[in-house]
Amino acid sequence: xxxIILISLLLLAFSGCATRTKVYFNKKTNDRWxxxxxxxxxxxxxxLDFIN
Amino acid sequence: xxxIILLTTLLIxxxxxxxxxxxxxxxxxxxxQVDKNISISVFxxxxxxxxxxxxxxxxxxETADIEIxxxxxxxxxNAFEQEFFKMGFTLDSKSDNKLITRINQLExxxxxxxxxxxxxxxxxxxxxxxxxxxxxxxxxxxNDAIESLWYVTAEEGVSxxxxxxxxxxxxxxxxxxxxxxx
Numbered sequence: 001x002x003x004i005i006l007i008s009l010l011l012l013a014f015s016g017c018a019t020r021t022k023v024y025f026n027k028k029t030n031d032r033w034x035x036x037x038x039x040x041x042x043x044x045x046x047x048l049d050f051i052n
Numbered sequence: 053x054x055x056i057i058l059l060t061t062l063l064i065x066x067x068x069x070x071x072x073x074x075x076x077x078x079x080x081x082x083x084x085q086v087d088k089n090i091s092i093s094v095f096x097x098x099x100x101x102x103x104x105x106x107x108x109x110x111x112x113x114e115t116a117d118i119e120i121x122x123x124x125x126x127x128x129x130n131a132f133e134q135e136f137f138k139m140g141f142t143l144d145s146k147s148d149n150k151l152i153t154r155i156n157q158l159e160x161x162x163x164x165x166x167x168x169x170x171x172x173x174x175x176x177x178x179x180x181x182x183x184x185x186x187x188x189x190x191x192x193x194x195n196d197a198i199e200s201l202w203y204v205t206a207e208e209g210v211s212x213x214x215x216x217x218x219x220x221x222x223x224x225x226x227x228x229x230x231x232x233x234x
Binding site: 027028030032033034035036039042043044046047050 | 093095150152176180181187188189192193194231
């Protein structure tokens with residue numbers, strides 16, 4: 001019984017290590033400015049107030 | 053039985069339940085100056101709290117928060133103001149050049165990568181720049197990582213985040229300067 005508990009705890013410890021999340025940051029910066037022809041469509045009221 | 057108790061103690065001790073509150077401020081490293089006097093007004097529109105990451109246990113479960121001194125909104129706003137000032141810009145609310153910043157993502161994440169462990173930071177900003185020529189939009193993203201074979205602290209995670217913010221703001225200001233100097 002003792003050995004079963006010991007093996008279970010060891011398995012739990014190692015399986016835990018394997019399930020850690022891997023992070024990949026694939027997002028990239030835009031290489032140019034894009035003209036916003038209709039700001040009312042993209043900006044919030046607070047942002048429009050600031051701009052005007 | 054002794055082995056089981058020892059192993060259980062070891063497993064439990066790997067869990068950190070106390071959060072990390074970092075009291076350091078963002079510090080500027082910029083020294084470059086703009087060629088002519090340009091004024092600008094800055095506004096950070098996203099309202100985001102001060103939790104920048106999480107402390108995790110050996111199984112990747114989040115057990116505590118990593119907090120910085122100010123909200124992420126204030127961090128970006130202050131960082132932009134500091135860097136613009138050091139670059140030689142004049143901060144003026146009545147300026148023709150206005151910058152709106154939206155924070156898409158600003159965090160540091162503890163993860164296992166390439167056989168080691170590390171804090172991986174990202175700063176993703178959406179910029180809207182109003183100049184006399186019109187309104188322009190651009191997305192600026194920067195990453196940074198601090199890695200170790202065995203262990204990284206939450207403090208190192210915050211250092212990595214501040215480094216990412218510095219890279220992100222510097223890149224943004226270079227691009228803004230090019231745009232407004234045209």
